[in-house]
Structure formats: C-alpha cells, structure tokens
Amino acid sequence: MGKLRILIFWVGACAAVDPRIVEQEKCTLNDRRVSIYPECMQGSNLILWCDYSNYTRIPDPDNIYRSKSCRNTLKLFVNDSCISELTEDQLKKYGNIEALDCGRNKIRILRRSVFRNNPNLKEIDLSRNYIKHIEHGTFSGLSRLEFISMSSNLLDEIVESTFGELDSLQRLSLHNNFITLLKNGTFRYLRHLKVLDLTGNEISIIEDGAFDGLDELEMLHLDGNKITGLKISILESLRNLKVLTLSHNYLTSFPPFQRTYFPHLHTLDVSRNRISAIEDSNLATLPKLQNLKLRDNELRSMQDDVFSTNEELRMVDLSGNNLTEIGRHMFANSCHLEELNLSDNRLKVFYLDWYLSVIGNGHPLGNDIGRNQWECTCDIYHLHKMLRYKKVWRQTFPSDCYAGLDNERQPTKCENAPLHLTPSYHCKKKTRTKSSKRYDYEAAYDVSAVRKQMELTTISSSTESLPTMNVSTIVMLVAFITALLAAATMVVTVIYLRRRHGMRHEKQRTSETGREDSIYIADPTSA
Structure with missing residues (x-):
C-alpha cells in the first residue's frame, strides 16, 4: 500500500506543469496543454465551444463539421486559444451570433468595423488579452449590445469615440488596465449604462464632465486607483447612483457629498484610504445610505451628529482606524443598524x-x-x-x-x-x-x-x-433514523440467514457423514 501511494505521488508530480511554463509555451511547437475539446463542440441552444484550442483565427463555421454548417450559432466561445487578431472576414459568417467570448487570447488591437456583420451581438468578452488600442468605430452598428468586458488588457486611454453610439449598453468592465486619465465626455453616449467598473487601473485625474451622460448609472467602481481627491462636481450628473466604491486609493478627505443630493445611494466604500476626519454634513445628502465602509483609514474621533440624518443605516465598518473616542449618541437615529465593526482601534x-x-x-x-x-x-x-x-x-x-x-x-x-x-x-x-x-x-x-x-x-x-428544528430538518432526521433502522434490520437479517445457512449446512454435512459410514459398514469389499 505504501509503494502504491509513492507511485501515485510521483505520477502526479510528473503530470503537474508549471503554469508559467504553460503560458510561455502556449501556441508554440512545445505547447503541452491538455486539449479539453480537440475540436469544436456544439451544444444545445446553438452554442459552439472551441476553447483550449490552437486556433489562430475564428474558425470557419462551414469547415468545423463535414456534415453541417454552424452559421446559425448564437453563442461562440473561443477562450484560451491562439487568436492574435479579430477581423471582419472571420466573423462575417456568424450573422446571427449574440454572444462572443474570446478571453485569454493574444489579441492586440481592435480594428474599425470588425463587428459590422454581427448586428445581433449582445455580449462581447475580450478580457485577458493584450489589447492596447481600440480604433474609432470598432463597435459601430451594435445597437443591441448590452455588455462589454475589456478587463485585464493593456489599455491606457479611453477617448470619447471608443464606445460611441452604444445606446443599449448596460455593463462596461474596464478593470485591471493601465488607464491614467478620464477625460471630459469619455462616456457621454452611454445613456443607459448601469454598471461601470474601473477597478485596478492607475487613474489619478478625473476631469469635470468625465461621467456626463451617464444618467442611469447605478454602480461605479473606482477601487484600486491613485485618486487623491474627488470633486463633487464630477459626480453631480450621477443622480441615480446606488453603489460607489473608492477603496484602496489615496483619498485624504471624505468625498464632499454635502453639495449634491444623492437620493438613491445605499452603499459607499471608502476603506483603505487616508481619511482623517468625517463631519455630519458629509453624509447629510445621503438619506438612503445603508452600508458604509470606512475601515483602515486614519480616523481619530467621531461626533454624535455624524449619522443624524442616516436613519436607514444597516452596516457600519470603522475597524482599523485610530479611533480613541466615539460619541455616545452617534447611532441614536440608526434604527435599522445590524452590524457595527469597531475592532482594531484605540477605544x-x-x-x-x-x-x-x-x-x-x-x-x-x-x-x-x-x-x-x-x-x-x-x-x-x-x-x-x-x-x-x-x-x-x-x-x-x-x-x-x-x-x-x-x-x-x-x-x-x-x-x-x-x-x-x-x-x-x-x-x-x-x-x-x-x-x-x-x-x-x-x-x-x-x-x-x-x-x-x-x-x-x-x-x-x-x-x-x-438549536431550532424546522420541517426540513425533522424530515432529514426521520429519514436518517429510518435508514439507520433499515441498515440494522439488514445486518440482523444477514446474520440470521448466515447462521441458518450454517446450521443447515452442518446438518446436511452430518447426515452425509452418517450415510457414508453406513455405506462403509455395509460394503465389506471396501475394506
């Protein structure tokens, strides 16, 4: 048994491949990846999977199978392959496609009008590529597009024309890029956008009017950037904002919300910054605030009237600060408070x-x-x-x-x-x-x-x-007891049958022995 375990260990060690080596040898002659789908596989609802392949371009739908064509494909997945460029000719035969997922490839640029022949596209995922430039008019004609993911690429600039004429776009993910500046009117034409993710960039400057036109934006994520200050004029147009996250930045002061009324904002995350003070006027214009994260800042004290107008508070995280004093009546109006974290302070x-x-x-x-x-x-x-x-x-x-x-x-x-x-x-x-x-x-x-x-x-x-027991717990307990009784009954039955079979076998053996003895005595020639 010990030798078998050692053998299994060495087999597993030899089979394991360093992911860095896999990435270096990907799409080369030494490519040692395990091909999950040697060829494209077609699933239900007209879905085509071509993941983990050596395709250097989008596969031709007429040459994938000999007996049929895949032109009616609605969802195409070519993840973790060797595609280096997307062209209009590669996609023109997929006229009905609604979702294109080409993540973890080697695409470096998006050409103009590359999706001209795919007007039904609703989702495009090009994350984890090497895209550094998006030409003007790349997404033109995609009036039904609702989701774009360009995360984990090499983008360092977003201009006004990059996502122009996308009236139906609702979610845009640009996290983990190298964007340093948001210019005026960058997202002007995204009138129906609801979620904008800019997490993990290098944004240090946000110009006035950068978020103009985002009248229906509900979630704005700016975590993990280099923002030192935030003008309230930048957020004035975001009246429908519900979630704002600014954690892991360099903010030295609390965002000045007192000048603009945000009637729908319920979650605010400014943790892991350098905020040293917060006043009651900072939160006076946030009547629907429910979740407030202020952990890992430099707060020293908070007065009684800080949350005087925030009656909807459910969660407040003040951990990891330098708090030595908190007003006794600070949460007097927080009727719905459920979680209050005061750990790692000096109280x-x-x-x-x-x-x-x-x-x-x-x-x-x-x-x-x-x-x-x-x-x-x-x-x-x-x-x-x-x-x-x-x-x-x-x-x-x-x-x-x-x-x-x-x-x-x-x-x-x-x-x-x-x-x-x-x-x-x-x-x-x-x-x-x-x-x-x-x-x-x-x-x-x-x-x-x-x-x-x-x-x-x-x-x-x-x-x-x-411990309380609901109906499902009682049913499970009854089923467990029933199964236990059935198993015990089975064991007892097996033991009984084995004993009975042994007794019968012993009795039969005794009778056969007596018969042989009688035959032996009756046959004198056998002596």
Missing part, C-alpha cells in the same frame, strides 16, 4: 447605546469590537447580562469585567447601577421590515422599563440559542 470607554439597535434587530453576534483598550464599565456588564453569551466576547474585555458573570449569586457593583441609555425619539415609532424583528425602543425612557426589557431579551436570547 477605551464602551457604551451600550451603540448596540441597542443591533441587539433589537436580532444580530448581536455579527459584530466585532475586539482589539481595543476597553476599560471595565457597567455597560459591559449589562451587555453580557442582556445577551447571555458569556464566551463570545470573553477575549475582548479585561478579565475583571467578568466578576459576577460566572457566579450569578455573587453581587456586583453594577447590579443596581442605573442605566443612562439614549432616548431615541426617531426610533420610538419605527418598525423593522416583516422579515426582521421589532425592538421596543420605548424601553429607553426609564430604568425600570429597561430592566424589564433586558429580562425579556435575556429569556428570548437564551431560548434562541437553543
């Missing part, structure tokens, strides 16, 4: 007010407040008393904060201490959605009501911590 004083909405909305365990410098206060004791999850945050707070928690009979200084919770007038009459729980915020108005609410929360949390 010392913990306030139970921060997590009232989180606990009330039923998400006490989806938060992280670790790796701070917490001081032992009564709010920590009441937090554990409320949640009854004593082991969840045991490494978060100092050990002396657990006095009285392990032994419920032991009195503590915080047992009868009054709670000074934030009276949230905005959350008093608000309710959560149907799928979420409702928390009684009226309990924040007097200490007796708070203690009563804490007792109810303790009981409910302790019952919720028990």
